[in-house]
Amino acid sequence: xxKKIITDFENTFKNSLLNDEIKYRKDFLNKFIETGFPSKKxxxxxxxxxxxxxNNHIEKLIFYxxxxxxYQIDETIYLKNLEHNRIVFINGKLEETKLDHxxxxxIKILKETKIERNNLxxxxxxxxxxxxxxxxxxxxxxxxxxxxKPLIIYHITNSELNSxxxxxxxxxxxxxNSSLKIIDLYNDxxxxxxxxxxxNFDLKKDSxxxxxxxxxxxxxxxxxxxxNIEQDANSIxxxxxxxxxxxxxxxxxxxxLNGKYSSAFVNGIFSLNEKKHHEIKxxxxxxxxxxxxxxxxxxxxxxxSKAVYQGKIxxxxxxxxxxxxxxSKAILLNENSEFNAKPELEIYADDVKCSHGSASxxxxxxxxxxxxxxxxxxxxxKNLLIKGFLLDVIEKITDEEIKNIIKIMTGLSK
Amino acid sequence: MREKELEKLKDYKYGFSTxxxxxxxxxxxxxxxxxxxxxxxxxxQWLLDWxxxxxxxxxVLKEPxxxxxxxxxxxxxxxYYYSAPKSFKEKPKSLDELDPKLLETYKKLxxxxxxxxxxxxxxVDAVFDSVSVATTFKDKLTEKGIIFxxxxxxxxxxxxxxxxxxxxxxxxxxxxxxxxxxAVFTDGSFVYIPPNTRCPMELSTYFxxxxxxxxxxxxxxxxxxxxxxxxxLEGCTAPMRDENQLHAANVELIALDDAEIKxxxxxxxxxxxxxxxxxxxxxxxxxxxxxxxxxxxxxxxxETGSAITWKYPSCIxxxxxxxxxxxxxxxxxxxxxxxxxxxxIHIGKNTKSKIISKGISAGQSDMTYRGLVDIFQxxxxxxxxxxxxxxxxxxxxxxxxxxxxxxxxxxxxIAHEATTSKxxxxxxxxxxxxxxxxxxxxxxxxxxxxKEVLQQLPMEFAVEAQKLVGISxxxxxx
Numbered sequence: 001x002x003k004k005i006i007t008d009f010e011n012t013f014k015n016s017l018l019n020d021e022i023k024y025r026k027d028f029l030n031k032f033i034e035t036g037f038p039s040k041k042x043x044x045x046x047x048x049x050x051x052x053x054x055n056n057h058i059e060k061l062i063f064y065x066x067x068x069x070x071y072q073i074d075e076t077i078y079l080k081n082l083e084h085n086r087i088v089f090i091n092g093k094l095e096e097t098k099l100d101h102x103x104x105x106x107i108k109i110l111k112e113t114k115i116e117r118n119n120l121x122x123x124x125x126x127x128x129x130x131x132x133x134x135x136x137x138x139x140x141x142x143x144x145x146x147x148x149k150p151l152i153i154y155h156i157t158n159s160e161l162n163s164x165x166x167x168x169x170x171x172x173x174x175x176x177n178s179s180l181k182i183i184d185l186y187n188d189x190x191x192x193x194x195x196x197x198x199x200n201f202d203l204k205k206d207s208x209x210x211x212x213x214x215x216x217x218x219x220x221x222x223x224x225x226x227x228n229i230e231q232d233a234n235s236i237x238x239x240x241x242x243x244x245x246x247x248x249x250x251x252x253x254x255x256x257l258n259g260k261y262s263s264a265f266v267n268g269i270f271s272l273n274e275k276k277h278h279e280i281k282x283x284x285x286x287x288x289x290x291x292x293x294x295x296x297x298x299x300x301x302x303x304x305s306k307a308v309y310q311g312k313i314x315x316x317x318x319x320x321x322x323x324x325x326x327x328s329k330a331i332l333l334n335e336n337s338e339f340n341a342k343p344e345l346e347i348y349a350d351d352v353k354c355s356h357g358s359a360s361x362x363x364x365x366x367x368x369x370x371x372x373x374x375x376x377x378x379x380x381x382k383n384l385l386i387k388g389f390l391l392d393v394i395e396k397i398t399d400e401e402i403k404n405i406i407k408i409m410t411g412l413s414k
Numbered sequence: 415m416r417e418k419e420l421e422k423l424k425d426y427k428y429g430f431s432t433x434x435x436x437x438x439x440x441x442x443x444x445x446x447x448x449x450x451x452x453x454x455x456x457x458x459q460w461l462l463d464w465x466x467x468x469x470x471x472x473x474v475l476k477e478p479x480x481x482x483x484x485x486x487x488x489x490x491x492x493x494y495y496y497s498a499p500k501s502f503k504e505k506p507k508s509l510d511e512l513d514p515k516l517l518e519t520y521k522k523l524x525x526x527x528x529x530x531x532x533x534x535x536x537x538v539d540a541v542f543d544s545v546s547v548a549t550t551f552k553d554k555l556t557e558k559g560i561i562f563x564x565x566x567x568x569x570x571x572x573x574x575x576x577x578x579x580x581x582x583x584x585x586x587x588x589x590x591x592x593x594x595x596x597a598v599f600t601d602g603s604f605v606y607i608p609p610n611t612r613c614p615m616e617l618s619t620y621f622x623x624x625x626x627x628x629x630x631x632x633x634x635x636x637x638x639x640x641x642x643x644x645x646x647l648e649g650c651t652a653p654m655r656d657e658n659q660l661h662a663a664n665v666e667l668i669a670l671d672d673a674e675i676k677x678x679x680x681x682x683x684x685x686x687x688x689x690x691x692x693x694x695x696x697x698x699x700x701x702x703x704x705x706x707x708x709x710x711x712x713x714x715x716x717e718t719g720s721a722i723t724w725k726y727p728s729c730i731x732x733x734x735x736x737x738x739x740x741x742x743x744x745x746x747x748x749x750x751x752x753x754x755x756x757x758x759i760h761i762g763k764n765t766k767s768k769i770i771s772k773g774i775s776a777g778q779s780d781m782t783y784r785g786l787v788d789i790f791q792x793x794x795x796x797x798x799x800x801x802x803x804x805x806x807x808x809x810x811x812x813x814x815x816x817x818x819x820x821x822x823x824x825x826x827x828i829a830h831e832a833t834t835s836k837x838x839x840x841x842x843x844x845x846x847x848x849x850x851x852x853x854x855x856x857x858x859x860x861x862x863x864x865k866e867v868l869q870q871l872p873m874e875f876a877v878e879a880q881k882l883v884g885i886s887x888x889x890x891x892x
Contacts, residue, residue, distance in 0.1 A: 043480070317809060332824035335791065343830070345815040350806035350836040358819055361827030 002033055008063035009131065016067055021114055028115070029131040035124040047308040047340045048279045050125075053222060053248055058192045062164045067134050071095060071158065077187050079152060082405055084183070088154045091190075092166035093134060099151075106145040112136045125224050129198045133169040143175035143204075150181040150402060155197070157221065161190035171200045174207040174235075181210045181399060186245065188219035197225040203235040205259065210238045212402060215245045216409050223249040233259030240397055241268035242406065243278045243307075250279040256287060257319075263292040267396045270298070270330075271410070272305035272337075279308035286319040293323070298393050299330040299360075300386050301337035312344040313354055320349050326356035331363055331389060387412055428682065438628075439496035445469065448597055451496050455566050455600075458573060468586040468596035475590045482782045482814065483722045483751035485695060488660060495598045497628045539564060539603045539619045541632055551615065561606040562617055565633055568604035575606055579637055583666040583703045583730070592699040595631045595664040602632035602663070607642035607673070616872055618647040621661075629660040636666070638673035640706065645676040647875055656692045658721060663698045671706030671733070676714070678871055680879055683719035690749025690778075693721025700727035704736035704762075712739040713756065714870045716879045718886040721750060726784065728757035731765035731793075738767040741867040743879075745886045746779030746811070755785035755802075755816075760793040760826070769800040772864050776807035776887055782814040789826045796826040804834040805863055807856075807887070857884040 040049040071090040088096040097109055115130045223246050229237050241251050255264045268280050284293040299307040313324040330339035343356040371381035391412055397403040407413040439450050452462040555562050568576050586596040603619045638644055667675050686693025702711035713727040729738030740756040758767035775781040783802045804813035815832045837859050845855035868876050
């Protein structure tokens with residue numbers, strides 16, 4: 001792989017970057033080559049051996065990207081029943097930004113080709129991203145500005161793409177007392193690609209971020225999405241993950257609660273069948289006093305699917321009065337499905353309220369019996385129970401409009 | 415000087431050492447030392463070969479480093495792997511021949527070896543450094559066909575049993591410390607309960623580390639044949655020394671069809687002084703195999719001692735309908751560190767397991783619960799319930815929970831709960847209002863917190879453990 005990745009790297013950026021920039025990126029590349037794709041030997045990849053998954057599924061991964069090439073947008077895939085702003089990535093290239101509903105002085109998108117050198121990371125995939133991402137975009141939102149309509153980021157891949165690695169990097173900076181809703185929508189017509197997405201959020205005082213990551217359409221790609229969230233005092237972050245469509249996806253969230261009274265919410269649904277293997281990993285770091293976090297993950301697993309939830313709550317020594325909660329529940333529908341969990345607490349302060357719970361099993365026989373005795377068929381009863389089980393998570397969404405869209409998308413509306 | 419010593423002993427009353435002449439192996443870890451141990455113990459060739467095989471494996475193994483408590487590198491060449499009182503070169507035939515100093519030591523520890531003085535019916539096997547010094551109540555047990563003796567004796571007298579079961583639960587290739595133990599183990603207890611027999615009394619082993627610069631590597635093997643029952647207790651203490659001492663034991667339990675083994679530990683090795691100097695490194699591998707159908711293995715542990723505790727008593731539920739249980743109280747104070755928990759491996763159908771873990775950390779200590787529940791695809795209709803609660807006292811200590819949960823069977827259910835909290839002001843106020851001082855109040859609340867586990871201990875042990883819980887936390891409030 002080593003030779004291939006270096007030539008791919010040189011071919012990709014040959015005529016487009018300054019020598020200095022290439023030099024910076026090479027550091028990341030070398031670091032990545034040193035470690036390779038993470039394998040199960042690394043604790044955080046214990047349940048999902050990415051190296052093996054890529055080797056088995058993609059066989060030969062291409063790192064080369066033709067950055068001059070542009071793609072036609074198929075407008076039919078835009079979400080119709082929701083007024084929104086949009087950013088469109090096609091095959092990893094930014095093709096359109098449209099912020100029609102907003103005040104252009106208050107929200108800006110900047111483009112950079114330079115990658116900060118001090119970003120050298122323990123996470124191999126972020127190093128890979130830093131080396132190969134075409135541009136580094138930053139969305140700035142001014143103080144006291146509430147972005148009016150949701151911003152949808154379309155991640156589109158078309159059938160021209162095959163066995164290729166794509167890296168997207170986005171920084172989002174929310175000024176004081178501002179708010180933003182982001183929907184990540186995946187739409188894939190490609191096969192066997194490895195898509196690596198890295199978001200970096202910076203939430204200033206009193207700001208509110210809502211991020212909905214919706215991977216709903218069946219596709220044959222392997223994805224890794226990493227959200228790093230830095231939160232100042234009184235800020236709120238709410239992340240909702242719908243994990244359902246891809247062959248493999250790992251959503252990782254690292255949230256640092258740096259300011260007092262800040263809070264983080266993570267809600268997730270795994271709805272899997274076939275041979276899908278999905279993972280959610282969270283790292284919530286309570287670093288100062290009076291912070292709060294809440295996590296709820298529910299899974300419904302059919303056929304040969306496998307879901308993994310690794311959630312960690314870390315409480316620093318001076319983070320007194322922390323309130324941390326974590327719950328994961330799974331229904332296994334088939335004898336070949338599998339659920340793995342590692343809900344972890346690491347606590348160094350004594351005046352805290354932290355708890356976690358995890359449960360997994362099959363559908364409750366008594367509930368099925370209850371419904372059948374009232375005239376429902378087995379299939380209806382089963383569907384009703386699953387629907388109720390998952391709706392519990394969706395009801396946690398605090399934005400009515402988006403909640404309804406997600407209900408329709410998942411087939412859980414009335 | 416003496417006064418100073420006495421002052422120190424107040425905190426850890428088992429901290430005295432016995433001045434007794436020792437017979438030691440040469441220092442260091444090599445083939446010669448292993449041959450030496452084997453020769454001293456007059457072992458058959460197959461066991462020596464077995465040890466050497468483990469030693470060869472050890473050469474390629476590395477010490478694990480994933481655990482939370484880190485410790486300075488241990489120089490394995492700077493340890494004595496065999497130490498015995500000199501009077502033991504020829505094993506005494508009866509208690510009357512035993513060195514009076516040894517009897518005195520055990521008396522001080524509250525374990526009288528002379529049977530006639532005993533009121534409670536517990537058979538004891540006492541292990542002093544590397545050798546078993548005495549086993550009590552032998553005749554009464556022999557009547558029933560129960561074998562309870564030191565493992566060295568078992569190797570001589572019942573080689574076919576030892577050969578059949580030794581290393582079947584913890585193979586010699588398992589991990590660094592287990593392999594080290596297999597290569598150099600010195601003594602320990604051996605128990606065999608014949609079919610359809612209920613052991614009429616509690617069996618107990620008492621471990622004592624006395625000599626300095628010694629590692630204690632004991633090996634315990636308990637076999638409960640079809641339809642039998644045994645309850646086994648284990649206690650440990652060590653003198654106060656400034657350097658750290660290593661204790662790496664292997665315990666294997668095997669329960670055949672319909673058999674039940676109850677294994678209780680009160681571990682009170684020397685924890686080191688207030689500044690974290692000295693103390694025992696307690697790196698123990700304990701594993702039980704529910705081999706037969708309807709078998710049951712239950713672990714209960716009260717961990718109050720040791721500078722570092724690092725152990726995971728586990729159950730492999732191989733037989734259909736087998737049951738595994740784990741009840742644990744772990745208390746750390748001052749600079750103690752504990753990384754403990756269990757593994758429940760469900761292989762057979764209808765297997766059940768239960769984990770109740772209570773961790774209390776005070777002072778500047780650090781406590782981790784680490785557990786694995788793994789339900790295999792064929793383990794239909796299995797269930798697990800886990801509850802791990804932590805109590806923090808003071809803001810310099812840490813409490814962590816790291817459970818691994820794997821469910822590969824859709825018929826099975828797993829439930830896991832964990833909480834972390836501190837003793838609330840209201841609870842303390844309530845108790846103090848009723849005339850308890852703050853230490854009594856804390857002791858009462860903590861005992862209540864631990865009740866579920868304490869109840870699992872046999873009577874005599876429960877009382878001792880309850881006191882121990884109180885003592886371990888002395889000085890941690892205020």
